[in-house]
Amino acid sequence: MRSNESFASAIRLRGMKLTRQRQLILEVLESSRGHPDAEMVYAKAKERDPRIGFATVYRTLALLKQLGLAEEHNLGEGHGHFEAVDKTKPHFHFTCLKCGKVVEFVSPQILRTTQSLCEKKGLLVTDIHLHFSGYCRHCRPAGSECAEKP
Amino acid sequence: MRSNESFASAIRLRGMKLTRQRQLILEVLESSRGHPDAEMVYAKAKERDPRIGFATVYRTLALLKQLGLAEEHNLGEGHGHFEAVDKTKPHFHFTCLKCGKVVEFVSPQILRTTQSLCEKKGLLVTDIHLHFSGYCRHCRPAGSECAEKP
DNA sequence: ATCTAAATGATAGTGATTATCAATATCAAA
DNA sequence: TTTGATATTGATAATCACTATCATTTAGAT
Numbered sequence: 001m002r003s004n005e006s007f008a009s010a011i012r013l014r015g016m017k018l019t020r021q022r023q024l025i026l027e028v029l030e031s032s033r034g035h036p037d038a039e040m041v042y043a044k045a046k047e048r049d050p051r052i053g054f055a056t057v058y059r060t061l062a063l064l065k066q067l068g069l070a071e072e073h074n075l076g077e078g079h080g081h082f083e084a085v086d087k088t089k090p091h092f093h094f095t096c097l098k099c100g101k102v103v104e105f106v107s108p109q110i111l112r113t114t115q116s117l118c119e120k121k122g123l124l125v126t127d128i129h130l131h132f133s134g135y136c137r138h139c140r141p142a143g144s145e146c147a148e149k150p
Numbered sequence: 151m152r153s154n155e156s157f158a159s160a161i162r163l164r165g166m167k168l169t170r171q172r173q174l175i176l177e178v179l180e181s182s183r184g185h186p187d188a189e190m191v192y193a194k195a196k197e198r199d200p201r202i203g204f205a206t207v208y209r210t211l212a213l214l215k216q217l218g219l220a221e222e223h224n225l226g227e228g229h230g231h232f233e234a235v236d237k238t239k240p241h242f243h244f245t246c247l248k249c250g251k252v253v254e255f256v257s258p259q260i261l262r263t264t265q266s267l268c269e270k271k272g273l274l275v276t277d278i279h280l281h282f283s284g285y286c287r288h289c290r291p292a293g294s295e296c297a298e299k300p
Numbered sequence: 301a302t303c304t305a306a307a308t309g310a311t312a313g314t315g316a317t318t319a320t321c322a323a324t325a326t327c328a329a330a
Numbered sequence: 331t332t333t334g335a336t337a338t339t340g341a342t343a344a345t346c347a348c349t350a351t352c353a354t355t356t357a358g359a360t
Contacts, residue, residue, distance in 0.1 A: 168358095230347085
């Protein structure tokens with residue numbers, strides 16, 4: 001795991017300590033498919049370290065976010081969902097309002113547009129959250145095309 | 151206020167009742183600058199109707215969202231921010247991580263790209279939330295250009 | 301004016317996240 | 331390698347944003 005290295009150095013750079021728990025939580029996140037929430041990460045971490053605490057999970061997820069190793073997404077449920085960052089594959093999310101399915105997709109064009117917008121406005125962008133919601137192919141009413149809100 | 155009309159008809163269409171409180175909350179939202187949260191809407195509504203309740207504010211904001219008359223944005227604080235919808239001006243938000251300022255901007259190009267993505271994937275998109283965060287012109291470190299997360 | 305269902309407001313409850321703090325573990329230095 | 335300073339942990343209490351409940355009130359049809 002290459003990010004273990006960068007994690008260790010980022011941690012030490014800031015005078016923080018590389019703990020068993022922090023490494024475990026990063027590993028859990030990296031080996032997760034989809035977008036686990038804090039509770040899910042806690043459950044998975046607990047399988048490998050039954051003594052791990054809930055607060056540590058939250059603290060570590062916040063730390064990983066700060067270090068740019070994790071992202072938190074708001075998928076329309078009342079709580080956060082987390083994902084290990086793979087810088088080579090920035091992507092966006094669509095949530096189906098009916099079946100709840102989350103679709104990931106990429107758009108180099110949106111990234112480019114964002115890039116140029118950011119330059120024009122003098123904004124230093126560190127995070128882009130693009131989240132669509134609506135109805136997936138399966139749940140959309142028959143015959144409906146892309147449209148504005150009803 | 152043209153949206154009062156559409157509000158009244160949308161409400162009645164669904165067999166709901168057009169109450170003093172609902173009208174007041176819509177008016178508060180429409181006359182607000184920026185992106186008030188539920189508490190702010192409650193405070194402003196209370197100025198005009200001291201008997202109004204907290205739950206009513208939440209219920210009505212949810213209703214306005216359903217009717218497409220309001221949007222809820224996640225600006226990185228732990229709670230929602232609301233905004234009356236003006237369909238002629240879809241826009242996005244940038245939050246400065248240092249000073250907290252929220253910048254609004256438009257991008258017809260991103261809307262177009264979204265439109266065509268949605269068509270390709272067969273997704274019926276009803277809502278687009280694009281939220282950037284980073285550092286504004288004033289807070290960004292001197293000499294820094296647009297860049298990835300540190 | 302009357303009636304009925306919808307809506308309100310007060311408040312209790314819930315779920316997610318954060319703060320507190322004594323106990324523990326990391327890691328630099330002796 | 332032990333020691334010591336202090337960052338971190340884990341248990342739990344607290345907080346925060348929001349939602350459910352329910353008796354009372356009100357909108358709007360008759």
